[in-house]
Amino acid sequence: MKVARARGSRGRKNAGRPTIAVVGLGLVGGSLARALTRAGYPVVGVDHSSVLRRAQDSGAVAAAFARPEDAAAVADVVVLAAPPRANLALLRRLARAAPSSRRPVVTDVGSVKTTICAAAARLGRPAFIGGHPVAGNEGSGFAASSPDLFRGRAWVLTPTSGSPRELARVRAMVRAVGARPVVMSAAEHDRTLAFLSHAPQVVAWALFAAAARDGVARRHLEMAGPGFRDMTRLARSPRGLWREILSLNRAEVARALRAILRRVRAAV
Amino acid sequence: MKVARARGSRGRKNAGRPTIAVVGLGLVGGSLARALTRAGYPVVGVDHSSVLRRAQDSGAVAAAFARPEDAAAVADVVVLAAPPRANLALLRRLARAAPSSRRPVVTDVGSVKTTICAAAARLGRPAFIGGHPVAGNEGSGFAASSPDLFRGRAWVLTPTSGSPRELARVRAMVRAVGARPVVMSAAEHDRTLAFLSHAPQVVAWALFAAAARDGVARRHLEMAGPGFRDMTRLARSPRGLWREILSLNRAEVARALRAILRRVRAAV
Numbered sequence: 001m002k003v004a005r006a007r008g009s010r011g012r013k014n015a016g017r018p019t020i021a022v023v024g025l026g027l028v029g030g031s032l033a034r035a036l037t038r039a040g041y042p043v044v045g046v047d048h049s050s051v052l053r054r055a056q057d058s059g060a061v062a063a064a065f066a067r068p069e070d071a072a073a074v075a076d077v078v079v080l081a082a083p084p085r086a087n088l089a090l091l092r093r094l095a096r097a098a099p100s101s102r103r104p105v106v107t108d109v110g111s112v113k114t115t116i117c118a119a120a121a122r123l124g125r126p127a128f129i130g131g132h133p134v135a136g137n138e139g140s141g142f143a144a145s146s147p148d149l150f151r152g153r154a155w156v157l158t159p160t161s162g163s164p165r166e167l168a169r170v171r172a173m174v175r176a177v178g179a180r181p182v183v184m185s186a187a188e189h190d191r192t193l194a195f196l197s198h199a200p201q202v203v204a205w206a207l208f209a210a211a212a213r214d215g216v217a218r219r220h221l222e223m224a225g226p227g228f229r230d231m232t233r234l235a236r237s238p239r240g241l242w243r244e245i246l247s248l249n250r251a252e253v254a255r256a257l258r259a260i261l262r263r264v265r266a267a268v
Numbered sequence: 269m270k271v272a273r274a275r276g277s278r279g280r281k282n283a284g285r286p287t288i289a290v291v292g293l294g295l296v297g298g299s300l301a302r303a304l305t306r307a308g309y310p311v312v313g314v315d316h317s318s319v320l321r322r323a324q325d326s327g328a329v330a331a332a333f334a335r336p337e338d339a340a341a342v343a344d345v346v347v348l349a350a351p352p353r354a355n356l357a358l359l360r361r362l363a364r365a366a367p368s369s370r371r372p373v374v375t376d377v378g379s380v381k382t383t384i385c386a387a388a389a390r391l392g393r394p395a396f397i398g399g400h401p402v403a404g405n406e407g408s409g410f411a412a413s414s415p416d417l418f419r420g421r422a423w424v425l426t427p428t429s430g431s432p433r434e435l436a437r438v439r440a441m442v443r444a445v446g447a448r449p450v451v452m453s454a455a456e457h458d459r460t461l462a463f464l465s466h467a468p469q470v471v472a473w474a475l476f477a478a479a480a481r482d483g484v485a486r487r488h489l490e491m492a493g494p495g496f497r498d499m500t501r502l503a504r505s506p507r508g509l510w511r512e513i514l515s516l517n518r519a520e521v522a523r524a525l526r527a528i529l530r531r532v533r534a535a536v
Contacts, residue, residue, distance in 0.1 A: 134493045154491030182491055188484055195485035196492045200475055200499050206531035207468055210524060216456055217463035217524075223422030223450055224464045225402045230498035231468050246536070254536055256478060256485075261529060263474035268514070268522055 017041050018076030018169055021104070023068050023090055025055045027136060028109045029081025030145030033060040035177035038147050046071045051142050060145070068093060072126075073100040077169060079131070080108035084244050088119055095123040105166035107131040107157075111193060112248040113186035117160045129170050130158035130186055133179055134197070138236040151178035158186040194252035199260055201242055202253070204234040285309045286344030286437055289372070291336050291358055293323045295404060296377045297349025298413030301328040303445035306415050314339045319410055328413075336361060340394075341368040345441060347399070348376035352512050356387055363391040373434035375399040375425075379461060380516040381454035385428045397438050398426035398454055400461070401447055406504040419446035426454040462520035467528055469510055470521070472502040 022033045023046040036043045037060055045052055045061035052064035065071040068090055072078045078094065080087040087108045094106060105127045108116055113130045120128035135153040137144070155174040159167050167183075174181045184192075207228070211217045224232075246253055290301045291314040304311045305328055313320055313329035320332035333339040336358055340346045346362065348355040355376045362374060373395045376384055381398045388396035403421040405412070423442040427435050435451075442449045452460075475496070479485045492500075514521055 134491050136493065136495075153493065154488075156491070182488075184488075188488075191482070191484045192488045192491075195479040195482050196488070196496045199478075200496055202532055202535045203471055203475060203528075204495075204499065205535060206528045207471060209531050210467075210527035211463040214459070214463050214524070214527060216459045220422075220450075220452075220456075220460045220464070223402050223424070223460075225404065225421065227404075227472075227502045228464045228468055230501060231472065233498060234495045250536070256482070257532060257536055259478035259482065260471075260474045261532065263477050264470055264525060264529065267470045267473060268518070268525060 018173075019044065019074060020173060021046065021065075021068075021071035021075035021078045022061070023047075023071065023078065023080050024082035024086070025051050025060070025142050025145070026081065027140050027142075027144045028133065028149070029079070030055065030060060030142040031147060031149035032079060032081060032109070032133075032177060034058075034145060034147035035150060036173065037061065039176040041173070041176065044071050044074060054142055060142075069097040072097065072104055072106075073102065075104045076102060077173060078104045078106045078126075080106065080110070083241050084110040084112055084116070084248055088116055091116065091119060091128070092123065094126055099125075103127070105129060105162050105169060107170050109133055111197065111245045113156070113158045113189045115248050117158055117186040120160045124161075127162045127166050128160045129162040129167055130156075130160055130189075131170065131174075132156045132158075132189060132193070133174075134193075135179070138233055140238045140241070148178070150174075153179050154182045155179035156189050157181055157183050158189055159183065160186075190249050191252050191255070194249055194256040195259075198246060198249055198253045199256035201234055201237065202246070202257060203260065204232050208232040208235040286441075287312065287342060288441060289314065289333075289336075289339035289343035289346045290329070291315075291339065291346065291348050292350035292354070293319050293328070293410050293413075294349065295408050295410075295412045296401065296417070297347070298323065298328060298410040299415060299417035300347060300349060300377070300401075300445060302326075302413055302415035303418060304441065305329065307444040309441070309444065312339050312342060315410075322410055328410075337365040340365065340372055340374075341370065343372045344370060345437060346372045346374045346394075348374065348378070351509050352378040352380055352384070352516055356384055359384060359387060359396070360391065362394055367393075371395070373397060373430050373437060375438050377401055379465065379513045381424070381426045381457045383516050385426055385454040388428045392429075395430045395434050396428045397430040397435055398424075398428055398457075399438065399442070400424045400426075400457060401442075402461075402465070403447070406501055408506045408509070416446070418442075421447050422450045423447035424457050425449055425451050426457055427451065428454075458517050459520045459523070462517055462524040463527075466514060466517055466521045467524035469502055469505065470514070470525060471528065472500050476500040476503040
């Protein structure tokens with residue numbers, strides 16, 4: 001086990017609180033680490049060394065690990081907070097790792113739930129509870145993270161193989177960062193999010209690109225009002241991450257876009 | 269001339285500033301009256317008596333008129349701030365009125381410019397400079413008005429028949445409320461706004477309606493994140509007003525929607 005520069009001891013302050021390992025300290029993982037640390041949880045982080053250094057310097061994590069297996073061995077909950085396909089690879093890697101005495105429950109923060117929940121069911125271990133905080137913004141990376149990102153937001157949980165006690169542990173973590181746990185099936189989540197998030201993301205790109213490419217409108221983009229700015233703000237979100245999300249939820253996104261296009265055509 | 273309850277005299281304070289008649293004291297007209305009064309302009313208002321009472325009580329207008337001709341007779345600039353089709357009727361009404369000694373220049377705040385500019389050119393009088401503040405929100409009515417609505421926003425001017433001096437008078441009024449005058453042709457305005465405002469309005473309706481009608485997503489609308497909320501905020505704008513805008517700019521809105529739909533289909 002390689003502990004990189006663990007700092008200080010929160011000792012009694014954290015007595016009774018489970019240790020959380022956050023794997024991937026980007027916008028969501030970084031925000032979660034900050035929020036949990038502020039709430040008194042012992043938090044350990046996994047990421048590239050440059051990100052870990054920033055996370056430790058800012059006090060977001062108490063200890064840093066290069067390998068997810070090592071973080072899992074000291075954790076009660078492991079949160080996979082990398083992009084969706086990387087989370088799938090991390091889950092397989094944790095399934096292959098030697099069982100530790102802690103046997104942490106694993107959850108994730110990905111925007112698509114059926115793929116990773118099906119993979120977790122196939123693998124059989126570790127215990128897995130799918131998760132998705134319906135929060136975020138057009139930023140990315142640890143620099144964009146904030147301990148208030150989840151405050152007042154829904155955080156969907158799609159239990160796959162965790163026990164009621166493990167689900168309760170994840171729920172408590174979600175509440176500790178100010179979010180509202182909402183339990184549903186992975187399929188219900190993916191259909192709903194296609195309408196509330198994934199298809200709107202495609203539409204935001206389309207709105208911005210159509211205006212930016214029109215021979216006349218492109219000369220006057222700077223005079224857009226707050227409505228257009230709000231509707232295209234998401235178009236600045238990281239493309240690569242969104243390509244992954246859309247391809248993992250292709251059928252539901254197509255369903256939602258068909259419904260939206262039908263209504264656009266009916267309106268004119 | 270029927271002056272309803274003119275109040276106080278701004279006398280020397282307003283010396284040299286042209287008198288502005290605002291016809292229609294809704295979200296935009298009410299905000300303009302408030303902003304101009306704050307900037308030291310003498311402002312007179314035209315609307316139904318209940319609205320005029322509220323506008324006078326709040327100090328937004330110094331004098332109130334039931335008939336637009338009467339307001340025009342005491343004004344240097346008349347701003348038509350009713351819905352687009354009502355503005356067209358008001359313009360025809362002012363063209364028929366007996367010429368006053370002030371011969372005010374007329375402008376408007378409508379979201380579509382080709383129709384009213386063509387009507388003004390056909391009528392020949394009064395002098396007309398099309399206008400459109402690219403500002404607003406999903407609210408409506410005088411109660412939703414604010415003197416800060418135009419601050420930092422573009423305000424398009426599409427001169428039709430005004431003299432350079434009359435254009436300068438309207439420009440000065442636009443600057444006085446904190447907006448940035450942008451001069452272009454009515455056709456350029458309508459094509460640009462189709463992309464930046466009119467088509468996005470249709471899309472906001474479609475996004476919201478598709479989610480609200482889906483058998484699964486409709487059960488979870490309350491968990492929408494800030495992205496969806498921002499993208500569908502406009503869907504709460506007054507439908508009747510938007511139906512008018514869309515029908516007056518039908519060809520350009522259709523062009524913009526075709527471009528947007530093309531890009532949505534290319535994205536999936």
